[in-house]
Amino acid sequence: MIDKENIGQDMYNLAGRLFPICRSLSGKGVRQTLDILKEYVEEAGISMQIHNVPTGTQVFDWTVPKEWVINEAYIEDENGNHIIDFKENNLHVMGYSTPVDEWVELDELLEHIETLEEQPDLIPYVTSYYRERYAFCMSENMKRSLKPGKYHMYIDSELIDGNLTYGEILIPGESQKEVFISTYICHPSMANNECSGPALSVNLARYIMSLEKRHYSYRFIYIPETIGSITYISSHLDYMRSHIVAGFNISCVGDDGDYSVVQSRYGDTLADKVILNLLKYRENAKVYSYLERGSDERQYCSPGVDLPFVCFCRTLFDQYPEYHTSADNMDFVSPAGFEGAYDVMTDAINALEHNAYYQVQVLCEPQLGKRGLYPTVSRKDAWDAILVTRDFLSYADGRNDLIDIANIAHVPVTEMIGIAKKFTEHKLVVGEWRD
Amino acid sequence: MIDKENIGQDMYNLAGRLFPICRSLSGKGVRQTLDILKEYVEEAGISMQIHNVPTGTQVFDWTVPKEWVINEAYIEDENGNHIIDFKENNLHVMGYSTPVDEWVELDELLEHIETLEEQPDLIPYVTSYYRERYAFCMSENMKRSLKPGKYHMYIDSELIDGNLTYGEILIPGESQKEVFISTYICHPSMANNECSGPALSVNLARYIMSLEKRHYSYRFIYIPETIGSITYISSHLDYMRSHIVAGFNISCVGDDGDYSVVQSRYGDTLADKVILNLLKYRENAKVYSYLERGSDERQYCSPGVDLPFVCFCRTLFDQYPEYHTSADNMDFVSPAGFEGAYDVMTDAINALEHNAYYQVQVLCEPQLGKRGLYPTVSRKDAWDAILVTRDFLSYADGRNDLIDIANIAHVPVTEMIGIAKKFTEHKLVVGEWRD
C-alpha cells in the first residue's frame, strides 16, 4: 500500500502542490490546502474532519482573528510597471495587510517596505497579525534600486468575520491512548517551513493505516500555528491530558540537514525518550533544549498544559538562512530530505508500538540452546553473536520499557523490536502496557 | 542613603580603622572593634546588641576561654635594643602567650620563636589557644641574623576570667524567616583575613536598611571564629533551625582575586543555590566543596547543626600566600576588591528578596502583543528580543523559584528580577513564598 521506493518523491510532489497557495492564519488558502490533504488521505481510506471555529471566539488569553482576504497587491511606478506583484510571489505583501490604494512619493513608500539587510537578494516573510496595518516585502537590492518618484501602493484585501479552519484525522488502535501528530498550514509559499510538515504528516497517516495491527490510536491535526494549537487545546485539554502518550509537532522536515528535536519543557516525556534514542544513533543529529523552541510545542508544553510533546525537524527553524525568506522554496527541499524524516518518524512509531514493559519469565538465564536460540558449541566467539539478545533478556526485568532496554544496551530501539517479538513468541518474556 | 559611588572606599577606610587593634578571642581588642562597628551602623539607624558570655561557660564540647590581656611584649638584646616589640606589630607575640620576664642565651630564646621558613621576610600569625605557653613571632631572616648572646624575653600578659563578647544586628522584614550573615572579629592586625569581613558586613546591613521593603528579616553577628560560632549556636540552635533560610559566613572579602564560595556540606542549600547562580556568570569565580572549608561554616554546617550556610570570600583563605602573615595588610586589600564582594552579596540579597515560586496565570502562551509586551510585526528577529522574558514565562509553572528559572534559562538570576516584577504587576504571574 505504501510505495516505499518512491515515498520521498511522493512527499516532495505533494509539497509542490501545496507550495503556490497563499495561506494565512485562516481563509481560502487554508481551505484549499486542507482540500488537497483530505483527498490525499482519502485515497488510502482515511477520513479527515474539517472543523471551523468562528472569528471572535475566546481561546484562553487569545481571540480567533478575522479572516484575511487578499485579492491583489502590487507597487506600480510612474510608468505603470508593477515593480512587485503579489501574483508573482505571495511573500510580497505582509500577511494581514489592510487595503490601500494611494500614490505616494518614494520616501513615504519606504515606510511601508520590509527587507532583509543581511540577505539583500531575498524577500522576507513578514506578518502583522494582531494590529491592523499594511506593508510590502521585497529584497533589499530592489529597495536600494528604487528611484525617487511617485509610486502606487495597491492592496485589495479585507479582514472579515469568518472561521479558523483546521483538519483532523483519527486512526483508532487497540488502545484508546493516542499518539498525536501536529503540523501547521498557515504560511504562504514556503517549502520547508510550511509544505513539508503536512506532506510528511499525511504520509505518516497512510503508513499507520497500512499497519496490520496498531496498539495505539493516532490523531493528526492540521492547524494554523500558535492560534490554531491554542484553539485546539482550549477545547480539548482534558481529553488530551488523559489520552496522549506522546506527541510530535512536525515542522521543517524536507531539507537535507541535521535531524533535530526540540525537547519538551523538562525533556522527560515518552516523546523525548523515543526520539532521543533514535537520534543518538544517527549521524548529523541535534538535540535542542526547550530553550530553542519556536513552533507549536510552545503551546503543547506550556505550564499547566504540559502535554508530552517534542518538535521534530530536519534543520531546526531559524538554524538555516533560508528560513522565513523567499529562498525557502522547492529547491531547498528534496525527496531524500523528506525520506530521512519519514524514516525517523516511522521508526519512532514502530518503537512506540512495541514499547511495552518486558518481563522475562524464568529465573536465571534461560537455556537458549534447547530452543535453538544459541550455538550449542561454545567457542570463543559464540557469546558476541547474541549480545544484544542477551542484553534484552538481562534488562527485561519488568522495570524497563523497550526504549529503556535499548538505552541501557546502547543500541537504537529498532534493534530491540525483532528480539522482543521473538522472545514474546517463545513465551520467554511477556510485555505489559502501562499506559 | 548608600553612597554607591564610594562604597568600596568606605569599606576600605573602615577596615583601615579596625586594622591596628590587637584582637584575640576575647578582651579589649574585640570590644574596641565592636564599638567602632556599632557606631558605624547606628549612623544608619541600625542598632547593634553587644552580648557577653562568661569565661568557663560550657558550649557543646568546648569551654569559653579566659580573656587574654596583653600590655607589653618585646625581646631586648644586651645593648637594651628591642629587637622586636609588640608595639610595632601585634603579630610579634603568639596569641594567648603567658607572661615571661627572663634573660636567656640565644639557644633558649630560639625555642620560643616562630617563623615561616618558606616566606623568610614575613612574620607569621600564631596562636596557642588551649594550652598555656608563650612564644614570639618574627621573620625567618631576623631569626637567622640573631647573634649569640643574652636576650631578655619580656611579655606582660594575663589570662583572666572575663567574657566572650559579640555583636548582633537584627533588621526585621515582612517574614520572620531570616537571612543570616556571620563574620569574625578575633584576629590581630590582618586586613583581609579579619578586617574585611566586618567592614563588608556592616555595609550590607546599611544596604538592607535602605531597601524600600524587605521580604526576609536579616541578622548579622560579629563573633570570634570557632569558639564564637559554637557559643552562638549552642544557645540559639532551635531558633536558627526554624528561622534561617540562607546563611553566609563572610571572610577575606577585600582583595582583588577570585570570587570564591565554599559550599555547604552537601551543597544543596538556598545559600549555595543563590551564590552558585551568581558566580557562574562572573569571571574569575571559584566554587569550592565543603572539603575546602576553613572558617565558621565548619560549625554552621556541622552534622546535627546543618544550617544552610556557605562561606563567601574573594580569594579563599589559604589560597593566597599572604594569609596568616604580616603581609595580609592594608596594601593587600583595595576599594575595588571590597566593592566586588559587595556587589555579589547585594545581588544575592536582591535575588533572595524576589525568590518566590512563580506561577503563570493563563494556559498556553499569554498574548503579549495586546499588552504591549511583544512587537506586533513578526519579523525574523522579533522572537530573540524577548527570549529571557519568554523563558521566564515558560518555567513559571509553580515548580520553580526564581533562581531555578534563571538556572534553566542559563542567565544570572539578576536578569530575571525585573521580568518577574513586570509580569507580577501585569498579574500574568503570581509569586508564592514557600518558606
Added chain:
Amino acid sequence: MIDKENIGQDMYNLAGRLFPICRSLSGKGVRQTLDILKEYVEEAGISMQIHNVPTGTQVFDWTVPKEWVINEAYIEDENGNHIIDFKENNLHVMGYSTPVDEWVELDELLEHIETLEEQPDLIPYVTSYYRERYAFCMSENMKRSLKPGKYHMYIDSELIDGNLTYGEILIPGESQKEVFISTYICHPSMANNECSGPALSVNLARYIMSLEKRHYSYRFIYIPETIGSITYISSHLDYMRSHIVAGFNISCVGDDGDYSVVQSRYGDTLADKVILNLLKYRENAKVYSYLERGSDERQYCSPGVDLPFVCFCRTLFDQYPEYHTSADNMDFVSPAGFEGAYDVMTDAINALEHNAYYQVQVLCEPQLGKRGLYPTVSRKDAWDAILVTRDFLSYADGRNDLIDIANIAHVPVTEMIGIAKKFTEHKLVVGEWRD
C-alpha cells in the same frame, strides 16, 4: 597464621596443583579439585561441605547434565603416531565429546577439528555441553600441516548418570548477614580462567578465619560455571536474598594486568560500592558495566534473582588473547598477580567489616585539642595534617556508611578504617549496622 610474605607464591603453587586436572561440568576432575581445596582449608581449621546434585535434576530452565567420563583420546596417523593426545594436553578433546573409534580420510577428519585461525599456534578450548557430538582441538598450524591419508579418531568417553558436585564453606560472624564469594571449578587445564579463582578464594577463607573478630558471616562456593550457580541459586534463593549483603564472583585473578570489576546489573549494590571505591585509587583499574558480563554474575544478577554481586578479575576474561586457549597456562599467571588480587579482596573485606553508619556524638566540631588529637599551636599547616580525620567527622552524620564518607573525601575507604576505629574508641562517634 597467614604467611603474608609468601601469600602470592602460595596461591600460585596451589593453582599449579590444580592445573593438570581435566575438569568439566562434573565428574572426577571436579572431585579431585575439591579434594585438594578441602584439604587446603582444613589445614586452617575450616571445614568444606561437598554437595552432590543428581543428573536430571531440574534447576529453573535447565537440567543437571550427565557426567562426562573421558579416559583416553588421540588422533593416530597411518604410521601409528599419535599426532595429538589427550594425555599431553586435555584441551585436545572437545569437552563432552561422545566416543568414537574410526579410521577416516583427512577430509572427514577435518570436519571434527577445531582451531583458532587468528592464533595459529594455540589450541582452543571448546565444549559442546548440550548437544551430543565429538571433536578434537589443535593449533591451526598443526591442522595446516596434516597430509592426505588415513587417520584414526579415537575417543574413549562416556556420558553417565552421576552428580553435579560442588564445595561450600561457611565462616560465621557476629551477624547472620553474609558476604558471599563464588568461583568455578569446571575448566580443564587453564591457569587464569580456572585455577586462579579457587586458589584465591580458599586463601580469602583462611584470611577471614584469621581475623580476631568478624562482623559478617562469610560463605564460599566452588561450583561449575553457569549450571552450578543456577543449581545453587535454584535451591537457596530465598536464603540468599535475605542474607547476602555483598557477593563477589571471582575469576581470572592470577595475571599481572588491570584490576577489573564487572558491575552488577544496575551498578548500585554494596559489592559495587566497595570495589569501585578501592579501584578508583589503584592504577590500572578498569570498571566494566554489566554489558561486559561473562561469568556467574550473569546468574546472580539476573532479573528476579537480583543478588548484590559483582565479578572481580585482574584482566577481564576475553580482554586477554590467551583466554580460552592453551596459552592460559602457569606462565601466564604469577605470584605478584595473585597477590594484587588478594590485596584488593582483603581490602574489600576489611572495608565491609567497618562499614557501619557513623554518627558523631557532639554538636559543632569536637574539641580535638583537649583529647590530644589536634596540635595545640595553630600554625598555618596544622589544619592540613588532620584533613582526612576532619572529613570523617564532618560526614559522620548518620547518613553515610564508611564507604560513602571515603567517597565524599576522595580517599580509599582503607584510609578511613583506622580513623573510624580511633574515634569509636574515644566515643566521639558511634557506628551503627543497618543490614
